[in-house]
Amino acid sequence: MTRKTGVRITKKDGTRKSFCFDTLLVQDSTITGKNDHFFGVNITPINLNNIEKVELQYK
Numbered sequence: 001m002t003r004k005t006g007v008r009i010t011k012k013d014g015t016r017k018s019f020c021f022d023t024l025l026v027q028d029s030t031i032t033g034k035n036d037h038f039f040g041v042n043i044t045p046i047n048l049n050n051i052e053k054v055e056l057q058y059k
Contacts, residue, residue: 005021006019008055010054019043020034029049032045
């Protein structure tokens with residue numbers, strides 16, 4: 001794993017969201033993270049029940 005390792009989550013509705021692995025945070029029943037390290041913009045929290053697939057992306 002490196003700082004450039006990413007996570008791609010595919011939701012049950014087919015939409016995908018990618019973000020930095022080292023910003024991933026699981027709290028209660030949601031996953032959050034940040035799109036990049038520079039701006040630090042948070043992604044919209046994703047409910048664990050809505051996730052179909054989680055993939056790691058090595059860059």
